Structure formats: C-alpha cells, structure tokens
Amino acid sequence: MEATAEQATPKAVPAPRARPAWAVVALQELRDLWLYGRGLPLALGFSALLSVVTYLAASNQSLNFLEVHEAVNLALQVGVAVGAIITLLTAADAISGERERGTLESLLLTPAPRRDLVVGKLLAALSVWLVLFVITIPYLWFLGRNVGAVADALGAGATVGTLVALSLASLGIIISALTSTNRLSLSISLFVLLALFAPTQFPTGAQSGWFGDFLLRVNPISAALHWMGKVVVDGHSWGHDADWLISPISAGVVLTAIAVLAAPRWMRLRGGSPG
Amino acid sequence: MSFPRSLRLALIALLAAALIAPGAVGVASAASTESPPVGIALSRPSTSVGIGDSFSFTSTITNAGSLPVSGLVAHLNVLSFTHGVYVDPEDWSSNRTRYLDPIPPGHSTTVDWTVKAVNGGDFGIYVAALGTPAAGAVPIEPTVSPALVAHVTEQRNVNPQGVVPLALGVPAAVAAAMGALRLRMRRRS
Numbered sequence: 001m002e003a004t005a006e007q008a009t010p011k012a013v014p015a016p017r018a019r020p021a022w023a024v025v026a027l028q029e030l031r032d033l034w035l036y037g038r039g040l041p042l043a044l045g046f047s048a049l050l051s052v053v054t055y056l057a058a059s060n061q062s063l064n065f066l067e068v069h070e071a072v073n074l075a076l077q078v079g080v081a082v083g084a085i086i087t088l089l090t091a092a093d094a095i096s097g098e099r100e101r102g103t104l105e106s107l108l109l110t111p112a113p114r115r116d117l118v119v120g121k122l123l124a125a126l127s128v129w130l131v132l133f134v135i136t137i138p139y140l141w142f143l144g145r146n147v148g149a150v151a152d153a154l155g156a157g158a159t160v161g162t163l164v165a166l167s168l169a170s171l172g173i174i175i176s177a178l179t180s181t182n183r184l185s186l187s188i189s190l191f192v193l194l195a196l197f198a199p200t201q202f203p204t205g206a207q208s209g210w211f212g213d214f215l216l217r218v219n220p221i222s223a224a225l226h227w228m229g230k231v232v233v234d235g236h237s238w239g240h241d242a243d244w245l246i247s248p249i250s251a252g253v254v255l256t257a258i259a260v261l262a263a264p265r266w267m268r269l270r271g272g273s274p275g
Numbered sequence: 276m277s278f279p280r281s282l283r284l285a286l287i288a289l290l291a292a293a294l295i296a297p298g299a300v301g302v303a304s305a306a307s308t309e310s311p312p313v314g315i316a317l318s319r320p321s322t323s324v325g326i327g328d329s330f331s332f333t334s335t336i337t338n339a340g341s342l343p344v345s346g347l348v349a350h351l352n353v354l355s356f357t358h359g360v361y362v363d364p365e366d367w368s369s370n371r372t373r374y375l376d377p378i379p380p381g382h383s384t385t386v387d388w389t390v391k392a393v394n395g396g397d398f399g400i401y402v403a404a405l406g407t408p409a410a411g412a413v414p415i416e417p418t419v420s421p422a423l424v425a426h427v428t429e430q431r432n433v434n435p436q437g438v439v440p441l442a443l444g445v446p447a448a449v450a451a452a453m454g455a456l457r458l459r460m461r462r463r464s
Contacts, residue, residue, distance in 0.1 A: 035460060040453040047449045051442035058438040135445065142441050 021112035025120025033090070033124055039131070042086050047135050053078050054139045061143070072144035072153050073232040077225055079136035080161040083129050084221070085193055087165045091125035091172025092189040095267055096182040104267075114264035122173055122259060129165035133158065149232060156231040156238070160224040160248065167220055167251040168193075170259035177266040196221045217244065220251035312340025313347065313378075315402055315420035323426040327435075329391045334402040334420055336375065337383035345377035346407040349386050356397040356424075366393045367400075375404070395429030 019027075033039040057071035066074070095118075098104040107117060137154065144150045172189055179185040199215050199222040216222045227244040230236045318333040338344045351371040353364040364371060368390045378384050390400060399422040433439070 035456060040449065040456065044446060044449045044453060047446040051446055055435070055438050055442045059432070059435040061436070135449065138441060138445055142438065 021110075021116035022119040022123070025112060025117050026123040027120075029094075029121055029124030030127055033127070034131075039090075039128060042090075042128070043131055043135060046082060046086065046132050049082060050075065050079060050136060050139050054143060057143055067233075068144060068147045069149050069233045069235070072140055072149045073229050075139050075143055076136070076153050076157045076228060076232060079133065079139070080157055080164060080225070080228070081197065081221070083132035083136070083161060084164045084168050086132060087125055087129045088168035088172045088189050088193060089186060090128045091122065091169040092176050092185045093182060094121040094125060094173055095176040095263075096179050096185040097176070099180075099270075100182040108267065114267050115260060117267065118173060118177075118260060118264050122169055122256075125169040125172065126165060129161065129169070133161055152235075153232050156228045160228050160245075163245075163248040163252045164221055164224050167248065167255045170252075170255035173259040174255070174263050174266075177263040180270060200225055218247055220248040224248040312338060312342070313344060313404055313418045314339055315349075315404055315418055317402065317420050317423050319423060320421065321424040321426070323428070324392050325428050325430045326392055326395050327430075327432060329389055330425075331387060331389045332400075332423060334386045334388065335383050336378065336386065336402075336404055338378040338380055341380050343377050343379050344406070347375040347378065347404050348407060349373045349375055349402055349404045351388050351390075351400065351402055353390070354399050355394065356399060360394055360396050362394060362398065367391060390425075392425060392427040395427050398425045398427065399423070400425055 053075055057066055057074055060066040061068060061071045095104065098107055108114070136157065140153045140157070141150050144153055171192065172185075175188050175192075176182075176185045179188060196219055199212075199219050202212065202215075216226055223244045223246075227241050227248075230241045230244070231238060314337045316335045316337070318335070322330050322332075324330050334349065336347065336349060349372070351364070351368055353362050353367045355362045368388065370389075373386050375384055375386070386402070388402070392398075401422045402420040403417040405417040
C-alpha cells in the first residue's frame with residue numbers, strides 16, 4: 001500500500017503563540033500572591049474591617065446620626081483608602097522583596113525584558129485593588145440600596161480608586177526598585193502614605209483657607225476622596241467638580257510612566273540610588 | 276376752662292403716639308396686659324419608647340385673638356432632663372421648622388411632627404411659635420407649648436437594619452475561599 005503524499009508529510013501544526021513576557025510574569029505573580037501568598041489573608045482582614053465599619057454605619061444610620069449617603073461615602077472612603085494602602089504595600093515588596101529573598105538574580109537572568117518584569121509586577125499589585133473593590137461592593141449595596149446611591153458610589157469608587165491604586169502601586173514599584181532592603185521600602189512607603197493621608201484628617205477650619213484648599217487639591221489622595229464625597233454625598237454630577245481629578249490623573253500618568261520607563265533601569269541586584 | 280401747659284403737652288404727645296404707632300402700642304399692651312393671642316397644645320403629654328423608635332404627635336396652634344395671625348413659624352425643640360446627656364435636636368428630627376399659613380381669629384392649625392428617639396433617658400419635647408418681624412405678626416415673643424415628656428429606654432439592637440448576615444457573611448465567604456484554595460494546594464502537593 002502506497003502512502004499518499006499527505007500521509008508522508010505530516011500536517012504543519014501552527015506553533016502555539018508564545019505569551020508575552022509581561023503576561024507570564026503577571027500570571028506567576030498572581031499565582032504567588034493569591035494561591036500561596038498573603039493576598040487572601042489581606043482580603044479577609046479587609047472584609048472584616050469593612051464589616052465593622054458597615055455595622056457602625058448601619059447602627060448610626062438607624063439612630064439618625066449618619067445620613068444614608070454619608071454612610072455609603074464612609075464605607076467607600078475606607079474601602080478606597082485601605083485598598084490603596086494594601087496595593088501600595090504589595091507593590092513596595094515587589095522588587096526589594098525579590099532582592100531580599102535572593103530570587104532577583106534568577107529573575108534578572110530570564111530572557112524577559114526588565115520592563116516586562118515591572119509591568120507584570122505592577123499588574124499583580126493592581127489585582128489586589130481589584131479584589132478588594134469587589135469585596136466592597138456588597139457593603140455599598142447594603143448601605144445605599146434604599147436611596148439609589150449604589151451606582152454613583154460604585155462608579156466613583158471604581159474610577160477614583162483605580163486612579164489612586166495605580167498611582168500608589170507605581171510609587172511602590174519605584175520605591176521598591178530604589179531601596180536596598182524590603183524593610184526600607186515598606187518604611188518609606190508607609191511614611192509617604194501617612195504624608196498623603198494627613199491632609200484628609202485636617203480640621204475643617206484648616207481646609208477652608210486658600211492654602212488648605214491648595215493642599216487638598218495638590219494631594220492626589222485627598223483630592224480624589226473629596227471628589228468622591230461630592231458625587232456620593234452631595235449628588236454632584238461627575239463633571240461638576242472634575243477639576244479635583246487633575247492631581248489624581250496627573251499622579252497616575254506620571255508615576256506609572258516613571259515605574260514603567262525608569263524603574264526597570266533601577267532593577268539591580270543591589271538596591272540604592274540610580275547611578 | 277384752661278388746662279395747665281404741661282398737661283396740654285402730655286395730651287398732645289399721647290395723641291400723637293396713638294396716631295403714629297397704633298400697632299406698637301397694641302402689641303405692647305397685648306404683651307403686657309392681655310394673654311397671648313396664640314396658644315399651642317400637643318396631642319399627647321408623654322410617651323414611652325425604645326431607643327431608635329420613631330413616634331409622632333400633633334401640635335394645635337390656635338389664634339385666640341381678634342385679628343388674623345400671619346407669618347408664624349413653629350419650631351420643635353428637644354432637651355434632656357438628665358444632666359450630662361448631650362442632645363442634638365437635629366438627630367431627633369430633620370424637619371423641625373414649619374412656616375405656617377395665616378390663622379384667622381378663633382381658628383387653629385395643626386402641625387404633625389415625627390421624632391426619632393436617638394438617646395436613652397427622659398426628654399422634654401416642645402413646640403414654640405413666634406411671628407416673623409417682617410410680617411408684623413403677633414406675637415414676636417415666642418409662645419411655647421407644654422412639654423411632651425418622652426421616656427426612652429435603652430435597648431440594644433444587635434442587628435441594626437439586618438446588617439449582621441452581611442457583616443459576618445462576607446468575611447466568612449472570603450475565609451471559605453481561602454480555606455478551599457489552601458486545601459486544594461495541599462492536596463496537589
């Protein structure tokens with residue numbers, strides 16, 4: 001029996017399309033974070049915190065101490081602020097953590113470009129924000145379901161929270177690339193966070209002057225939270241106070257650009273200032 | 276018959292005052308000698324509720340005078356009979372000021388109030404009505420109702436608005452997801 005030409009030459013099987021390096025890194029980081037790492041314990045702590053805040057808001061709301069929109073805004077602000085903090089701390093561990101665990105060398109020896117390593121780690125850190133925001137949704141729904149405040153809260157929270165999380169995750173990556181130890185990276189990140197959140201704790205009188213107003217507007221976190229409050233509590237349209245979003249958007253663009261373009265050059269076995 | 280000069284001047288001054296400001300003289304005399312033309316009564320003298328409960332009552336504002344009363348503003352107030360208990364009336368009712376329509380003489384108008392008891396203890400709740408100066412209303416001086424005594428018992432609501440299933444459920448769901456993943460990982464390894 002003669003073999004036909006078709007049988008003789010095997011069919012050309014298209015080679016599987018290789019994943020881009022950043023996707024491979026992101027998947028590995030996601031696996032490390034959510035299957036073996038601290039992602040889920042952090043999510044559990046976050047949900048417990050939101051449960052306490054929601055319980056307090058519900059009891060105060062039932063006694064008229066807190067208006068419904070204010071209760072929704074409180075839960076949303078806690079969700080965005082804590083979500084952004086956890087995202088920053090996750091990102092702050094990204095490179096300095098590898099350096100300290102002695103795994104950065106093998107990572108740098110892979111054929112993946114360093115920029116892809118940074119992008120993959122950045123995406124993995126942002127997944128923390130995404131999961132924490134999903135956890136926030138049932139609490140917002142519960143508090144705002146009777147006054148139709150849920151859609152505004154979710155939209156404003158997703159927009160502003162993603163901007164803030166992107167800025168802070170990029171900042172964390174930058175700090176992590178520059179610092180020699182993980183402890184230093186986390187300390188600097190925490191200090192920056194405290195400095196950024198301090199204006200949100202100013203008394204009302206201190207926020208009313210031109211300088212107080214300027215500080216609130218320049219600080220991406222206080223500006224973002226202010227805008228969110230205007231939308232959720234005061235019922236303003238999204239465009240009404242759009243000028244408050246200038247600093248969160250600028251911070252998001254600038255810090256992400258620095259993290260993606262400059263931080264790969266700072267990924268060295270030994271940390272420290274870029275030479 | 277001739278009057279002394281001082282008596283004549285006094286009579287002229289009195290006449291002028293009566294012609295120029297009859298309203299002012301009327302208000303002053305009403306305030307000083309007559310009973311106020313506006314009276315306020317409440318539909319209940321006391322109530323006993325639990326903390327967080329709402330209750331309603333009606334105030335009846337009567338114009339007992341001989342002239343219509345317009346520009347009256349009724350205001351609800353709350354105070355604690357217990358020293359050291361802070362009361363913010365705004366927490367008890369967010370709609371505490373009502374602008375009333377004119378009340379003809381001998382008629383009355385009713386205003387319904389709904390109040391939520393947000394503190395425990397004994398409280399006095401009363402309604403005051405006073406006229407706006409621009410309306411030339413009577414009385415500018417406030418008229419106050421008798422107090423409604425509210426005894427509010429502190430009962431602990433451990434499940435405000437049914438929040439407990441959510442507050443426990445979400446962390447439980449996250450913990451379950453975490454446990455399931457860890458178990459799966461352990462079985463794989």
